[in-house]
Amino acid sequence: MASGGRRNRSGPGASETSGRSDRRGYSLTALPAEGYDSDVPAFPLPTRLVSRWEYEDKRRFQVYDEDATASVKDRELDLWAWLWTTPQACAWSMPSESWRLHTIAMYVRTFVVCEGSDATAADKGSLHRFADQIGMTTAGLAEMGWKVAVDETAVKREEKAPEEPKVQPERRLRAVNAQQ
Numbered sequence: 731m732a733s734g735g736r737r738n739r740s741g742p743g744a745s746e747t748s749g750r751s752d753r754r755g756y757s758l759t760a761l762p763a764e765g766y767d768s769d770v771p772a773f774p775l776p777t778r779l780v781s782r783w784e785y786e787d788k789r790r791f792q793v794y795d796e797d798a799t800a801s802v803k804d805r806e807l808d809l810w811a812w813l814w815t816t817p818q819a820c821a822w823s824m825p826s827e828s829w830r831l832h833t834i835a836m837y838v839r840t841f842v843v844c845e846g847s848d849a850t851a852a853d854k855g856s857l858h859r860f861a862d863q864i865g866m867t868t869a870g871l872a873e874m875g876w877k878v879a880v881d882e883t884a885v886k887r888e889e890k891a892p893e894e895p896k897v898q899p900e901r902r903l904r905a906v907n908a909q910q
Contacts, residue, residue, distance in 0.1 A: 759821065763881035766819035773810050775835045777803050802842060809838045817878045818865045834864050 780798035783790055813819060813834065822830055837860035843849055844857050862870035871877060 759876050760879035761817035761820050761876055763817060763878050765815045765817050766823060767815070768823065770811055770814040771831060773807060773835060773838075774831050775806075775839060778806070778839060805842050805845070806838050809841055810835070813838065813866075816866075818871075818876070821865065821874070821876055830864060833860060836860055837864055837866070 777799065780795045780802055781792040782795045782798065784793045785791075814822075821827055822834060837857070840853060840857045840860055843853050858867070861867045862873065865871050865874045865876055
C-alpha cells in the first residue's frame with residue numbers, strides 16, 4: 731500500500747487566487763458559459779435491450795420489450811444531445827479529450843437507468859462517479875482544471891437594463907383631533 735503523496739481531493743484544493751498557485755503557474759481552463767454549439771458526435775454505445783418478466787406454467791422468463799427498448803434509446807439520445815450543449819462539451823470536443831466519449835456515454839446510460847424505479851444504490855453511486863469524471867459536478871470541474879467562464883455580455887446587458895421606477899406605497903393620512 732502506498733503511503734504519502736498527493737491523493738485525489740485530500741486537503742484544500744488549489745486556488746487560482748492564491749500566491750502558491752500563482753508561483754506554480756496554476757490556472758483553470760475557462761469554458762464558455764454559452765456552451766457548445768457545434769456538431770454532436772454519434773452516441774458510441776450499442777442500443778440497450780430492455781426485457782420484461784413473463785410467467786407461463788409457474789415458470790418465469792424474460793422477453794424482449796421492443797417498446798421499452800425504443801423508449802430508453804430515445805431518452806439516451808435526448809440526454810446525449812443535451813449534454814453536448816453544456817460548457818463541458820467544449821472541452822470534450824478537443825482532440826485530446828476524445829478518449830472520454832465512452833465515459834460520457836456511460837454517464838448517459840447510467841443516468842437513464844437511475845431515472846427508473848429499479849435503480850440500485852450502486853447505480854446511483856456510479857452516476858456520481860461518472861459525473862465527476864466528465865466534469866458535470868463542481869468537484870469534477872475543479873479536478874479537471876476547468877471553470878465555466880462568466881458570461882460578460884450578459885453581465886453588461888443587465889447593467890444597461892433600465893431600472894423600473896420604484897412605486898411608493900400609498901400613504902394614509904388621518905386627521906388627528908388635537909383637543910382630545
